[in-house]
Amino acid sequence: MNKSARIKALLTGNRVDRVPHFPFILGFCAKNLGLPIATIYNDAEKSFDAQMKTFEQYGVDWGPIYGYASYGTWEFGGEVEMPSGNYQQAPAHKMFPVKSESDIDSITLPDVKTAGCLPIAMAFSKLQQSHGTPISVVLGGNFTIAGNICAVEKLCRWMLKSPESAHKIIRLATEHIIEIVRYWADTFGAENVIPQFWEPLAANLIISPRQFKQFVFPYLVETGERILAMGVRHILHHICADHNANLPYWAEVPMGDPGLCSFGEEIDIDKAIEFLGEKAVVIGNLDPSLLLTGQPEQITERCREIIEKGKKAPRGFMFSSGCEVSPETPGYHVYLMKKAIEEFGVYP
Amino acid sequence: MFSAKEKEDLLKKIHDSVVEFEEEVTADLCRQAVDSGIDAHDAIIGGLAEGMVTVGAMYERNEYFVPELLLCSDALYAGLDILRPHVRAGTEQVRGKIMIGVVEGDIHDIGKSLVKTMFEAAGWKVFDLGKDVKTDRFVSGVTQHDPDVIALSALMTTSMLAMPKIIEAVKAEKPGVIVMVGGAPLNHDIARRYGADSYADDAVSAVHEAARLFSNSVPD
Numbered sequence: 001m002n003k004s005a006r007i008k009a010l011l012t013g014n015r016v017d018r019v020p021h022f023p024f025i026l027g028f029c030a031k032n033l034g035l036p037i038a039t040i041y042n043d044a045e046k047s048f049d050a051q052m053k054t055f056e057q058y059g060v061d062w063g064p065i066y067g068y069a070s071y072g073t074w075e076f077g078g079e080v081e082m083p084s085g086n087y088q089q090a091p092a093h094k095m096f097p098v099k100s101e102s103d104i105d106s107i108t109l110p111d112v113k114t115a116g117c118l119p120i121a122m123a124f125s126k127l128q129q130s131h132g133t134p135i136s137v138v139l140g141g142n143f144t145i146a147g148n149i150c151a152v153e154k155l156c157r158w159m160l161k162s163p164e165s166a167h168k169i170i171r172l173a174t175e176h177i178i179e180i181v182r183y184w185a186d187t188f189g190a191e192n193v194i195p196q197f198w199e200p201l202a203a204n205l206i207i208s209p210r211q212f213k214q215f216v217f218p219y220l221v222e223t224g225e226r227i228l229a230m231g232v233r234h235i236l237h238h239i240c241a242d243h244n245a246n247l248p249y250w251a252e253v254p255m256g257d258p259g260l261c262s263f264g265e266e267i268d269i270d271k272a273i274e275f276l277g278e279k280a281v282v283i284g285n286l287d288p289s290l291l292l293t294g295q296p297e298q299i300t301e302r303c304r305e306i307i308e309k310g311k312k313a314p315r316g317f318m319f320s321s322g323c324e325v326s327p328e329t330p331g332y333h334v335y336l337m338k339k340a341i342e343e344f345g346v347y348p
Numbered sequence: 349m350f351s352a353k354e355k356e357d358l359l360k361k362i363h364d365s366v367v368e369f370e371e372e373v374t375a376d377l378c379r380q381a382v383d384s385g386i387d388a389h390d391a392i393i394g395g396l397a398e399g400m401v402t403v404g405a406m407y408e409r410n411e412y413f414v415p416e417l418l419l420c421s422d423a424l425y426a427g428l429d430i431l432r433p434h435v436r437a438g439t440e441q442v443r444g445k446i447m448i449g450v451v452e453g454d455i456h457d458i459g460k461s462l463v464k465t466m467f468e469a470a471g472w473k474v475f476d477l478g479k480d481v482k483t484d485r486f487v488s489g490v491t492q493h494d495p496d497v498i499a500l501s502a503l504m505t506t507s508m509l510a511m512p513k514i515i516e517a518v519k520a521e522k523p524g525v526i527v528m529v530g531g532a533p534l535n536h537d538i539a540r541r542y543g544a545d546s547y548a549d550d551a552v553s554a555v556h557e558a559a560r561l562f563s564n565s566v567p568d
Binding site: 153 | 506508
């Protein structure tokens with residue numbers, strides 16, 4: 001099977017020859033090509049090219065993606081800083097558009113054709129289309145975008161002290177997500193778009209499952225329903241970091257047939273399958289810290305454990321890191337992921 | 349003057365107002381303590397700090413999460429703002445001095461701020477260097493503040509790579525200083541390989557761990 005046939009088979013419920021390799025490799029690709037890491041985020045063409053070449057080298061089956069976890073700050077009128085220096089790996093918040101509750105009522109939905117990184121994201125998706133790779137738009141989840149509009153500390157405080165303000169911000173994020181997906185669906189055809197939502201800020205490192213139920217879950221359900229009603233077939237959720245106590249809610253989120261769920265390394269793949277295996281392709285979840293700092297034999301052993309668990313997922317499995325591979329990761333370690341798929345990921 | 353029983357009741361109310369993250373109530377109760385002649389240091393230790401001990405225990409039992417910790421922290425600082433100017437010289441007991449910062453390349457400081465709060469509540473003198481702190485600043489901070497403990501935080505796998513260099517530099521500046529690390533990509537094994545003395549996976553355990561290491565380091 002070639003890459004394209006393998007992904008198509010996975011999404012249509014047909015047999016695949018081996019576990020596909022799903023990428024969570026952004027800045028690493030820039031370094032691999034000798035480019036500044038910021039290139040991945042500020043130049044659609046170079047970003048796409050760096051990812052394609054790196055994916056060829058490391059046997060990645062899914063196509064290039066464009067996006068970052070601090071999405072929303074720039075688009076709603078704040079500022080982000082592109083990565084520079086020795087220790088930055090992704091765009092970071094510089095100034096949040098909402099600084100106090102009094103700012104909330106004056107903030108409006110941005111123009112999805114011109115705001116922030118969206119013109120670059122659209123140029124990137126046109127490259128995805130012309131190269132025949134999956135067309136995605138990568139955004140934060142509803143709660144994460146909300147946290148990127150006002151700073152997560154404020155959102156957390158408002159959840160308890162001023163829940164109406166928290167809901168207003170999350171509502172803005174929700175309508176923004178819908179407008180973006182509609183723009184992508186109108187441009188490429190809804191059936192061809194696989195939106196990705198990354199939700200690190202709703203992890204149990206930050207909020208409780210009760211708060212997830214109140215402030216995250218209803219918006220995820222509504223967003224899923226509205227996007228699927230447009231004709232989108234699959235939604236990919238990156239359930240980033242420790243969401244173990246939120247999994248019963250994630251299991252109820254509409255995400256297409258099948259949905260796609262990638263998991264942080266904090267969630268055991270057996271548990272991911274237990275909660276979401278019947279409705280989604282499970283994706284995960286090698287610890288990027290281990291990939292960066294571990295010994296080759298440790299990395300291979302962990303790859304084996306994850307792949308062997310993942311192969312039991314009823315709707316399919318893709319092997320990936322649990323979060324972004326650090327740009328400083330030794331290339332040989334990333335190669336070990338490819339090797340592990342070849343060794344342990346072949347279906348009988 | 350309050351009776352011993354009245355004092356105990358007021359400190360309990362201060363404790364409860366911190367736990368229930370009632371910022372204004374905490375400030376009012378602390379004003380009442382000052383007006384009633386209660387020793388400000390006693391009110392800090394017996395009211396505010398005890399409240400944060402309870403908050404820490406609730407966090408460890410997964411009853412409280414970051415939103416609650418942030419609001420409890422707001423209540424704590426509201427009370428400290430009232431009480432600190434009234435602490436009599438010589439009565440404040442400092443457990444130790446800790447310098448804390450998020451390493452270069454990383455602007456995620458919510459965890460660091462919570463660690464700072466828990467150390468302040470536990471009676472440590474805290475020097476907060478902020479976020480995206482370069483190695484040189486940590487080194488100059490050692491000279492400036494002479495900390496017993498240095499706590500380094502990172503959320504990103506790439507930014508944690510700054511830690512070995514920082515640890516080497518601060519230990520060269522002050523041999524014997526205790527260095528702790530924390531943050532999502534770290535663990536005990538990485539901490540050891542980076543030359544840190546310890547790792548803590550949350551703000552509450554960081555205080556316990558620092559206290560343990562510090563007491564072991566002080567000659568009897």
